[in-house]
Amino acid sequence: MAEIQNVAVIGAGTMGSGIAHVFARSGFSVTLCDVEQRFLDRAIDSIRKNLGREASKGKLAEADVQSALDRITTTVDIESLASMELAVEAAPERFELKAQVFAALDRILPPSAILATNTSSISITKMAALTKRPAQVIGMHFFNPVPVMALVEVVRGMATSDSTFATVYEAAVLLGKTPVEVNDAPGFVSNRVLMPLINEAAFAVMEGVATPEAVDQVFKLGMAHPMGPLTLADFIGIDVCVDILRVLQEGFGDPKYRPCPLLVRMVDAGWLGRKSGRGFYTY
Known part of the structure; x- marks a missing residue:
């Protein structure tokens, strides 16, 4: 099972910023990527507020707020993700857009890296077929608001390998989530x-x-x-x-x-x- 330390999150909207938040809070190094810096700035603001809220409720030590923020880097250059072990795509729920992101990630990321998608309904098998690494493609479906909701649907495509599944399942556990194994079908279970x-x-x-x-x-x-x-x-x-x-x-x-x-x-x-x-x- 691969060791994951560096995670890319592509898409800095509500879901992407939430996913970056939970990875950074759990000790992973996170690079948050989007097409414009203003989207990234807004996401960091939101993450800062949400971490602060967790600290005020006693769920997080004050000192951990800044260290979590320090673990997040932002970029508008998808080419800079070349050293990531895991990429989680959180683009809007449109196949053409996700396909474009996946094609770029497949080209840029090292051959050993895992490509995950936060899609809530699109076929993992279809996404995997667009890449040269279908065995390393998986669904990682988080629920909104990501820092609060315990569930992650971990969705196996037809080609997803057991080691990819085990690595992503374990990563979800390290995030403090409850992963549930689901096979690829329209809409999954949820x-x-x-x-x-x-x-x-x-x-x-x-x-x-x-x-x-x-x-x-x-x-x-x-x-x-x-x-x-x-x-x-x-x-x-x-x-x-x-x-x-x-x-x-x-x-x-x-x-x-x-x-x-x-x-x-x-x-x-x-x-x-x-x-x-x-x-x-x-x-």
């Missing part, structure tokens, strides 16, 4: 089960069965969910939900995954949930 729930909840609202508040209350009080499916959809991003439903629909060829027209209209209107200030609720 989104294959969650997205039809969110979709049906949206149909219930569209058809006038109940208001978003009522739907969410049923799940909070009746099923003991910490938040209802429509609050969760706003948190994930309505656009991301629609993208994943389309991956499921295409991947399984089954019309039951067709995105609810209300969700599609909300995306068209720019009502993407929390990040845009309006979704099923106003923020």
